Amino acid sequence: MTFVWGLLWGLGAVMLIAGGAVIGVWWERKVAGRIQLRLGPQQIGPAGSLQMLADVPKLLFKEDIVPDGADKPVFRYAPLAVFAPIAMAAAVIPFWAGWAPFDSTVGVLFFLAVPAIGVIGILLSAWGSHNTLSTIGGLRAAAQMISYEVPRSLSVLSIVVLAGSMRPVEIMDAWRWWWVPLTLVGFVIYFTASIAEMNRGPFDLPEAESELVAGYFADYSGFRWAIFMMGEYGAMIVASLFGAAVFLGGFRWLPGIAGFVVFIALATLVITAVMWIKWTFPRFRQDHLMTFCWTVLTPLALLQLVVAGVVSLWL
């Protein structure tokens, strides 16, 4: 029974991310268009909303090119190692009062640890492509993603300390509205570090279009490329949903279905902010990125943790 349930949820997570990516790409193109004096997709469907229905078959039918010098099995299966952990992480998000698809007592740890496996997928794809630019991109990704794990985990820890639990469902039960101002800094750190985790601008050094062409997935085409793309959007959706739940209260603002709508709206707002930042900021340089992580984000996250810890003494 557990196995069947797991299988069903797995399918659901893939559908969630794939569907989210389809809507996300359209939404991103619209947001980017407004920022860049353009209109974005216009032609297919109302306001170009069916654009992705045209794009997905295009990606599916494109030739799947495996470079000559590539390590073929590694090259072929690396995209899955990027995508799967993100789909897995989606399992612990508390969607509804008292319910998460995978209700684990160490859910928060699961959420923080599992997507970190994705860095192995990125390294594999970078190395497997047998391409200098990809390799540089992969190494950048490894350094960046492992470093930004630290402030990201610390910022979520402050919520764990306040709630006194690592179980997302319990965190949601314990959530109080005044946690939002109290952990505002923590949320900003979580938000920033998450952008770095999902390799999006201004932290998109691993794929740095102007330097490394497309970095670790420069040699990918067709559907394997689409899996990377889905992984990126999936990471954005999952991180935004989790952040909207534990930091911003998610469905706790209103009872029942209205709460769920608020939750999705909050997550959409976070996703839009991620896109907004990507399209307005230049890209960091590797050393600036590391300095920012270790001298700004990590100390601030520790400070936030101390504040949360002190407050939790009176809770």
Next chain:
Amino acid sequence: MTEPRDTAVAPETPVPVVDDNGHLIVNIGPSHPSTHGVCRVLVELDGEIVVKAEPIIGHLHRGIEKMAENRTYLQVVPLTDRLDYVGSMYANWAYCRAVERLAGIRVPERAEYIRVIVCELQRIASHMMAIGPAGADTGATSAFMYTFWQREMVVDLFEALCGARLTYNYVRPGGVASDLPDGWIERCRAFIAQHPAAMLEIDRFLFGNVIFRARTKGIGVLDAADAVAWGATGPVARGSGMSWDLRRDDPYSVYPRFDFDVPVGSRGDAYDRARVRVYEAVESCRIIGQALDGLAEFKPGDIMAEAMPRLLAPPPGDAYDHIESARGSLGVYLVSDGSVRPYRMKVRSPAFCNLALLPLLAEGHTLSDLVVILGSLDPVFGEVDR
């Protein structure tokens, strides 16, 4: 100096290529998003640090100078369009000035005013292609769209003027191809009225951005002595504090009649080189405004020198003339043997000279800085390779 290594490897040779020092050899280009054309830069990397960067040019070589020897003087003008395809008006003008000097042609003043107007517009259009990509090289793709919008307006003006949007063939020996069309002056005035404000906006949101500043300040520093030694001209030299502008220092055409400033940088880094261009575009607006005012004094239609022969055959001799293009000092050297075709043409390309600075500037910086430095030199490979 060692021989330039070629890493265009056979398929079975394993890549990544690592040299004897354990340095990674990376090819940036010839097909790469930020080489600003078809440049190949052979980079030797120690981690992320550039040990050596070597631009390998010639991918866009078409032999324009040789082709010119087989065409009549008028037929060469369209070829010069293909030199600096971001600033065709300049190449037209530099070539025409050399021909006029060779043949002793006096250009009517109205034509000179029109040449100044179109070339200052061209400077704006060309600088928009330098400032926007300077942002895009650092990942700020939106800045590109904002500057491109400004460029689009200039290109629309050119389209109304001569029908072409890129290769204008407008400045001809003896004058210009046609007079300004109806309503063009008003459109041009409307453009220069809004342009400084748009530049101010770019200055604020791109050059004021903290990440952009961190990415460009202190990157690829060129001091004024090196700028002179390497023959750098244009915004690249002015970014290093070298106040040198042919429009002011070797005045040609009707430039002495206009009041304008020459913006210079102080640190000579990528930031200053890019920012000098912003202020140059604003100064160009001032010149265009004055030239449009001055245009009213002259009889419409008086745009071509009198008694221009169908086939120009300058007396034997040679002539060199240079103008301040958007990239620096653009010179054309012509030799005539008295026939209807140039005996020899040589172009002194500012983009070529400025690009030569890349190995000097990029050394010791990171790979990310390399593309920023390359972008700040603003090479156009049509003119580099010719």
